[in-house]
Amino acid sequence: MSVGIAHPVVDSKSRRRTFIIGVAGGTSSGKTSVCQKILELLGESFAVNGSRKVAIISQDNFYKELSDDEVSLAHKSQYNFDHPDAFDTALMKKTILDTANGKTIKIPEYDFKTHSRKKDVFEELHPCDVVLFEGILVFYHKEIRDLFNMKLFVDSDADTRLSRRVLRDTSERARSLESVLQQYTTFVKPAFEEFCLPMSKDAFGGNGVNQPLTAIETATTKYIT
Numbered sequence: 001m002s003v004g005i006a007h008p009v010v011d012s013k014s015r016r017r018t019f020i021i022g023v024a025g026g027t028s029s030g031k032t033s034v035c036q037k038i039l040e041l042l043g044e045s046f047a048v049n050g051s052r053k054v055a056i057i058s059q060d061n062f063y064k065e066l067s068d069d070e071v072s073l074a075h076k077s078q079y080n081f082d083h084p085d086a087f088d089t090a091l092m093k094k095t096i097l098d099t100a101n102g103k104t105i106k107i108p109e110y111d112f113k114t115h116s117r118k119k120d121v122f123e124e125l126h127p128c129d130v131v132l133f134e135g136i137l138v139f140y141h142k143e144i145r146d147l148f149n150m151k152l153f154v155d156s157d158a159d160t161r162l163s164r165r166v167l168r169d170t171s172e173r174a175r176s177l178e179s180v181l182q183q184y185t186t187f188v189k190p191a192f193e194e195f196c197l198p199m200s201k202d203a204f205g206g207n208g209v210n211q212p213l214t215a216i217e218t219a220t221t222k223y224i225t
């Protein structure tokens with residue numbers, strides 16, 4: 001499989017200095033784990049040529065703020081967090097563009113237990129050389145998809161994803177087994193098939209890090225001055 005390295009248009013006044021990699025995949029496919037591994041390995045290999053800053057941004061931090069009624073639905077597993085409209089696409093686009101243009105950005109932090117952003121809590125991210133932007137639907141909107149220099153799709157079997165999700169959501173996200181299964185069958189699985197999987201076509205696939213790592217190293221070495 002070949003890896004396409006794109007050069008999206010960015011603000012002509014600022015010198016682009018960040019290589020942005022989109023990392024998509026179903027829930028619990030291992031997106032965060034793959035990003036962390038890439039970050040670790042890139043950090044080590046880049047250290048040879050001087051320090052390069054690599055960061056991970058999660059799409060989860062861009063969930064929209066919900067009304068009180070929507071929060072009640074969410075607590076009953078009746079809110080669809082897997083639909084593209086659940087995300088603040090405008091803020092996501094601005095954040096990626098600002099990152100691409102070497103600006104310092106502020107990323108909201110999300111609380112899965114309350115289904116809301118943490119009030120007045122932001123992570124400040126200073127300019128980076130490489131940013132991994134991961135999430136279930138980071139390839140859905142063309143206007144976002146086209147901002148990535150490279151696209152990776154973490155491909156894990158559905159049973160594996162569901163079993164990891166059950167373990168994670170019951171231990172880390174304060175969910176009951178019944179609620180995880182209800183949400184999965186009602187929203188998560190159908191949305192994965194409709195909105196996530198079809199967008200994986202032109203992305204670099206698999207669930208390991210070796211092939212994408214080589215491609216990323218090659219691409220970023222050429223791209224970053």
Ligand SMILES: Nc1ncnc2c1ncn2[C@@H]1O[C@H](COP(=O)(O)OP(=O)(O)O)[C@@H](O)[C@H]1O
Nearest residue numbers: 025026027028029030031032033034164165168
């Ligand atoms: N290769 C793996 N083997 C076993 N567990 C894994 C593996 N990759 C991820 N996990 C576990 O599955 C859960 C979801 O992984 P994560 O990387 O957060 O996925 P995603 O970001 O796609 O939701 C986490 O609890 C993580 O520790």
Ligand SMILES: Nc1ccn([C@@H]2O[C@H](COP(=O)(O)O)[C@@H](O)[C@H]2O)c(=O)n1
Nearest residue numbers: 026027028060081082112115135136188
């Ligand atoms: N309040 C929320 C917000 C999101 N979710 C679920 O999270 C999944 C995306 O996160 P991953 O780390 O699994 O990629 C997504 O499938 C949403 O259903 C939630 O349960 N509650």
